[in-house]
Amino acid sequence: MNVADMVDVEARRKAASILRNTMMRVLEDVLRGRPPKLVIPKRTLSNTIFDPEKGILVLGDEVFERNMLDMGETRRFMQTLLMASIIYQALVENEYPTIRDLYYRGKHTIIYRDLSGGLREENTWDEQAESDSAIRDIEVMSGLLREQMLILSKEKGKVVGNMRIRSGPDVIDLSKLGHGAYAIESTPDLIEFLDVDAEFVLVVEKDAVFQQLHRIGFWRQYKSILVTGAGQPDRATRRFVRRLNEELGLPVYVLTDSDPYGWNIYSVFKVGSITLSYESERLATPKAKFLGVSMTDIFGDVGKKPYLTEAERKNFIIKAKERDIKRAKELMNYTWFQTPRWRKELNMFLEKKVKLEIEALAGKGLKFLAFQYIPEKIQTGDWID
Amino acid sequence: MSKSELERFREMSVAEFFAKYREVAGFSNPVRALYQTVRELVENSLDATDGHGIAPEVRIYIERIDSDRGWCRVTVEDNGIGVPPTVMPEAFGKVLFSSKYVLRQTRGMYGLGVKAAVLYGQVTTGNPVEVQSTTRGSSYIYAKKLYIDMKRNEPVILEEAQFKKNVSWHGTRVSLIIECDWQRAKSRILEYIRRTAIIAPYADILIQTPDGEVLYFPRTTKKMPKPPKTAKPHPHGVDVETLKTMLKATKAKTLLEFLEVEFQSVGRQSALEFLKSIGLRPTMKPKQLLRGENGALVVAMVEAMRSFKFRAPRSDCLSPLGEELIKVGLKRMFNPEWVDAVTRPPRAYQGHPFIVEVGMAYGGSIQPSEEPLLLRYANKIPLLYEEREDVSYKVLSDVNWKQYDVEMPAPLVVLVHVVSTKVPYKGVGKESISDVPELEAEIRNGVLELARRLKRFISAKEREAEVMRKILVLSKYIPEIARSLKVLSKDPGSWKPLEPGEERDIVDALVSLVARNIELPRRGDDSGRSVEDLIRSIISEVRVS
Ligand SMILES: Nc1ncnc2c1ncn2[C@@H]1O[C@H](COP(=O)(O)OP(=O)(O)O)[C@@H](O)[C@H]1O
Numbered sequence: 001m002n003v004a005d006m007v008d009v010e011a012r013r014k015a016a017s018i019l020r021n022t023m024m025r026v027l028e029d030v031l032r033g034r035p036p037k038l039v040i041p042k043r044t045l046s047n048t049i050f051d052p053e054k055g056i057l058v059l060g061d062e063v064f065e066r067n068m069l070d071m072g073e074t075r076r077f078m079q080t081l082l083m084a085s086i087i088y089q090a091l092v093e094n095e096y097p098t099i100r101d102l103y104y105r106g107k108h109t110i111i112y113r114d115l116s117g118g119l120r121e122e123n124t125w126d127e128q129a130e131s132d133s134a135i136r137d138i139e140v141m142s143g144l145l146r147e148q149m150l151i152l153s154k155e156k157g158k159v160v161g162n163m164r165i166r167s168g169p170d171v172i173d174l175s176k177l178g179h180g181a182y183a184i185e186s187t188p189d190l191i192e193f194l195d196v197d198a199e200f201v202l203v204v205e206k207d208a209v210f211q212q213l214h215r216i217g218f219w220r221q222y223k224s225i226l227v228t229g230a231g232q233p234d235r236a237t238r239r240f241v242r243r244l245n246e247e248l249g250l251p252v253y254v255l256t257d258s259d260p261y262g263w264n265i266y267s268v269f270k271v272g273s274i275t276l277s278y279e280s281e282r283l284a285t286p287k288a289k290f291l292g293v294s295m296t297d298i299f300g301d302v303g304k305k306p307y308l309t310e311a312e313r314k315n316f317i318i319k320a321k322e323r324d325i326k327r328a329k330e331l332m333n334y335t336w337f338q339t340p341r342w343r344k345e346l347n348m349f350l351e352k353k354v355k356l357e358i359e360a361l362a363g364k365g366l367k368f369l370a371f372q373y374i375p376e377k378i379q380t381g382d383w384i385d
Numbered sequence: 386m387s388k389s390e391l392e393r394f395r396e397m398s399v400a401e402f403f404a405k406y407r408e409v410a411g412f413s414n415p416v417r418a419l420y421q422t423v424r425e426l427v428e429n430s431l432d433a434t435d436g437h438g439i440a441p442e443v444r445i446y447i448e449r450i451d452s453d454r455g456w457c458r459v460t461v462e463d464n465g466i467g468v469p470p471t472v473m474p475e476a477f478g479k480v481l482f483s484s485k486y487v488l489r490q491t492r493g494m495y496g497l498g499v500k501a502a503v504l505y506g507q508v509t510t511g512n513p514v515e516v517q518s519t520t521r522g523s524s525y526i527y528a529k530k531l532y533i534d535m536k537r538n539e540p541v542i543l544e545e546a547q548f549k550k551n552v553s554w555h556g557t558r559v560s561l562i563i564e565c566d567w568q569r570a571k572s573r574i575l576e577y578i579r580r581t582a583i584i585a586p587y588a589d590i591l592i593q594t595p596d597g598e599v600l601y602f603p604r605t606t607k608k609m610p611k612p613p614k615t616a617k618p619h620p621h622g623v624d625v626e627t628l629k630t631m632l633k634a635t636k637a638k639t640l641l642e643f644l645e646v647e648f649q650s651v652g653r654q655s656a657l658e659f660l661k662s663i664g665l666r667p668t669m670k671p672k673q674l675l676r677g678e679n680g681a682l683v684v685a686m687v688e689a690m691r692s693f694k695f696r697a698p699r700s701d702c703l704s705p706l707g708e709e710l711i712k713v714g715l716k717r718m719f720n721p722e723w724v725d726a727v728t729r730p731p732r733a734y735q736g737h738p739f740i741v742e743v744g745m746a747y748g749g750s751i752q753p754s755e756e757p758l759l760l761r762y763a764n765k766i767p768l769l770y771e772e773r774e775d776v777s778y779k780v781l782s783d784v785n786w787k788q789y790d791v792e793m794p795a796p797l798v799v800l801v802h803v804v805s806t807k808v809p810y811k812g813v814g815k816e817s818i819s820d821v822p823e824l825e826a827e828i829r830n831g832v833l834e835l836a837r838r839l840k841r842f843i844s845a846k847e848r849e850a851e852v853m854r855k856i857l858v859l860s861k862y863i864p865e866i867a868r869s870l871k872v873l874s875k876d877p878g879s880w881k882p883l884e885p886g887e888e889r890d891i892v893d894a895l896v897s898l899v900a901r902n903i904e905l906p907r908r909g910d911d912s913g914r915s916v917e918d919l920i921r922s923i924i925s926e927v928r929v930s
C-alpha cells in the first residue's frame with residue numbers, strides 16, 4: 001500500500017469511527033429504552049459567534065435536541081440517521097459520493113399502513129435540500145466536515161506555484177502546469193505537501209486575474225503560490241489555503257475588488273462564513289491579510305500616495321449601487337470589521353460611494369499590477385490584518 | 386219577512402259532522418286520508434299492546450284494489466288485548482266512544498280516530514269496516530262487518546260471526562276500504578312508520594305496500610316501557626265541568642272524603658287546610674256544592690284549587706320510554722358513532738304532569754346537515770308536520786352548537802319526546818307542541834345536558850385522534866431508523882452489507898419504546914387494543930422499494 005492510499009484509508013477509518021461513535025449513543029438510548037435523541041448544535045445566526053481569540057466565526061454552545069418521540073421531529077430524526085448510515089457505509093466501502101449521490105442513495109419510498117389499514121407511501125426525502133440539511137446536521141454533530149467524510153463536491157478553486165504535492169498515487173508539480181492550473185480537489189485533507197519553495201500565498205478573488213498573473217509569471221518571480229476561489233470560494237479552496245498557512249507557515253494575502261462584495265470574500269477566507277460557521281474551525285484562515293484593493297489605494301491617505309492619478313480614477317472607478325451601500329453597512333456591524341483600518345475603509349466607501357474592480361488596475365497595465373502594486377504593498381506592509 | 390228568509394235549524398250528529406267536515410280529523414284529501422287511516426289504526430294497535438305490557442307485533446297491509454277509482458284496502462293487525470265482542474260495535478261504529486277517557490297516557494284520547502277512518506271509507510267507497518278480534522282469555526274470534534248510521538251516530542252491523550280459536554293469537558285485525566292516493570302518501574307513511582320504529586324499538590313492525598314492497602322493522606330489544614297507570618285528576622288540572630261531573634258521580638259522603646278519595650296528591654291534612662281556606666265545612670255533602678246559584682260554588686272551588694299549594698301531580702300515569710330504549714331506537718335507525726339520551730324528572734304545567742325525554746345521536750351513518758335532524762314525539766306518536774311551529778324547534782334554534790364543538794353542517798340527530806296526560810298541542814292537527822314555559826325549560830335542560838355530553842365525546846375523540854396520529858408518525862419510520870442504526874453499529878473491520886431482517890432486534894426495541902411512551906385514551910368499549918399491536922400493523926407492510 002502506498003503512502004497516498006494510507007492517507008485515504010486513515011482518513012476513512014477516523015471519520016467512520018467518529019461518525020459511528022456519535023450515532024451509537026442513539027442506539028444505546030434505544031436499547032436501554034430511553035427516548036432517543038440527537039443533540040445538534042444550532043446552526044442559527046444567533047448561535048454564530050466571532051471568537052476574537054481565534055479570529056474566526058464559531059458556533060456557540062446552543063444546541064437543540066431532536067427527539068425521536070417528538071412528532072414534529074421524527075421525520076428529520078429518521079433522515080439524519082439515514083444519512084449517517086449512508087455516509088458511514090460509503091466510508092467503509094471506499095466510495096467517494098457527492099452530495100447528489102447521497103441524496104439519491106437515501107431517497108426511497110417508505111410503505112406503511114395507516115390506522116384504517118390502507119397502504120400509504122412516503123419518501124424518505126423529496127428535495128435535495130432535505131438531504132443536504134441532514135448532511136449539515138451530521139457535520140455539526142460529529143464535528144466532521146464533509147471533506148473529512150470524503151464526500152465530493154464540484155471543484156472550483158485553482159492553484160499554481162512553486163510546490164509539489166501528492167494526491168492519491170500521483171505526485172504533481174504545481175510549477176509545471178503550463179498555462180493551466182491544478183483544480184483543488186474536494187478532499188484537500190488527502191493532499192500531502194511535498195517540497196515547497198514559496199514565501200507567501202496570494203489568493204485572488206477573480207479567475208481572470210489569476211490567469212493573467214499566472215501567464216505573466218508572477219509566482220515565479222516572487223516565489224509564491226497563487227490561488228483563486230473564482231468568486232465565492234468553495235470549502236475545499238478555503239481548507240487548502242488554511243493548510244498552506246497553518247502547516248507551511250506561509251503568509252496569506254487576499255486580493256479582491258474594492259467593494260463590499262470583495263471584502264466579504266476576504267472575510268469568508270479569514271473568519272468563515274456566517275451561515276456555515278461550524279466549518280470555520282477547519283476552513284478559516286484567521287491570519288489571512290487583506291492586500292487590496294483598498295479605498296486608500298484609490299484615494300490615498302495621510303502620508304500615502306494614491307495608486308491612481310486623478311484622471312485614472314475618473315476612468316476606472318464605478319458608482320456604488322444601492323446594494324453595495326447596504327452591504328457595506330452590514331459589514332460595519334461585524335466585530336471583525338470594526339478595527340480602525342476597516343472603519344476607515346468602510347467610511348471612505350460610504351462617503352465616496354464608488355468602487356473599483358481589480359481588472360481596472362490591470363487595465364492600468366498588467367505589469368503595474370504584478371510587478372509594482374502587489375510587491376510594493378507586500379514589502380511596505382500596506383495591508384489590513 | 387218572507388218564510389224563505391227565515392233561518393232553518395236542525396241538529397247534526399257527531400258522526401254526520403265528522404263525515405262532512407272530515408278535514409277536522411285529518412281526512413281532507415285522498416293523500417292525507419290514507420296517511421291518517423294508517424296512523425289511527427297503528428296507534429290503536431300500539432295502545433292495545435305496549436299500553437298493556439305486550440311487546441307489539443303490528444302488520445300493515447295496503448293493497449290497491451281498484452286503481453281506476455283509486456281504492457285501497459288498509460288492514461292493520463296486532464297482538465293486543467283485543468276488543469270484547471260486546472263493545473266492538475260501538476268502539477268501531479260510534480263516534481266518541483272510547484276506553485281512553487281516563488287520565489292515563491295513551492296515544493288515542495278522544496274516541497274518534499278509527500271512526501273517522503270508517504266514516505271516510507263509508508263516504509268515499511261505500512264499504513263497511515271489517516273487524517276481527519279476540520281478547521286474551523277468550524276462546525273465540527269475533528268478526529263483524531259494520532258501518533255507522535250517521536244520523537244517529539250508531540253502529541249498524543252487516544255481518545257477524547264467531548270462530549273457535551285454535552291459535553294462540555289474541556289481538557285485533559281491522560280492515561277498511563278507502564279512496565286513497567298511495568303515490569303521494571307513500572313517503573309520509575313510510576317516514577311515519579320509520580319514526581314509529583325509532584320510538585318503539587321493542588315493537589315488531591311490518592308494512593306491505595301496494596308496490597309489493599315489504600318494509601320490516603324487527604324488534605331490537607325485549608325491554609318495554611312501563612305501562613301507564615290510570616290516574617285521578619290533580620286539583621290544579623280540573624275545570625268547572627269536570628268538577629261538576631266528579632261531584633255528581635262520587636260516592637263520598639263528605640267534602641273531605643271527596644277531596645281525599647277522588648283526587649291525587651291530596652292528603653287528609655291538605656284537604657282540611659284547603660277547605661278551611663275557602664271556608665267550607667269538611668263534613669258538607671259533596672252534592673250540596675252543585676246547588677249554588679249557577680254553580681257559583683263549583684266555580685269558586687275550581688279557582689281556589691288552582692291557586693292552593695297541593696303536592697305536585699304524580700307521574701306514574703305517564704309512560705316515558707326511558708333512556709335505554711331511546712338509545713336503542715336511535716342506534717338501530719342511524720347507526721351513529723355516539724348516542725345518548727336523558728329522561729328528565731317529572732314536572733307539571735297547569736296541573737298536568739309531563740316528562741321530557743331527549744335523545745341525541747352523532748356521526749356514523751347520519752347525513753350531515755345544516756340544522757340538526759329533529760325527531761319530535763308526543764306520547765310516543767311521531768309528529769311529522771309543522772316542525773317550525775314546535776317548541777322543540779324553538780329550543781334547538783337557540784343552541785349555539787359551536788359552543789359544544791359541533792361544526793355545522795354536522796351529522797346530528799335530536800329526538801324530543803314529550804309525554805303527558807295532556808300534551809299542549811298548538812292546533813287541532815296535533816302536529817306541533819306549543820311553548821308552555823315549564824315544558825320549554827325542560828326540553829332546553831335535556832338538550833343542553835346532552836350537548837354537554839356530546840362535547841365531552843367530541844373532545845375525547847379529538848384527543849384520541851391526536852394520539853392515533855402520534856402513533857402513526859412515530860411508528861412509520863421505525864424500520865428505516867432501525868436499519869440505519871444497524872448499519873452504523875456494524876464494525877468496519879468485519880464489514881458485510883446488511884442482511885434483510887438483521888435489524889429486527891432494534892425494530893423490537895423501538896416498537897416497545899414507542900409503545901411505552903404513548904398512552905391510549907381510555908374508552909368504554911376498549912377491547913384490548915394495545916399500542917404495540919397498532920404499531921406492528923402500521924409497519925407490517927414496510928419495505929424498501
Ligand atoms: N286495535 C285495537 N285493539 C284494542 N282495542 C281497540 C283497537 N282499536 C280500537 N280499540 C278500542 O276502540 C276504542 C276507540 O278507538 P278510537 O276511535 O281510535 O278512539 P281512541 O283511540 O281515541 O280511544 C279505543 O279506545 C279502544 O278501546
Ligand SMILES: [Mg+2]
Pocket residue numbers: 425428429492493494497498499
Ligand atoms: Mg284511536
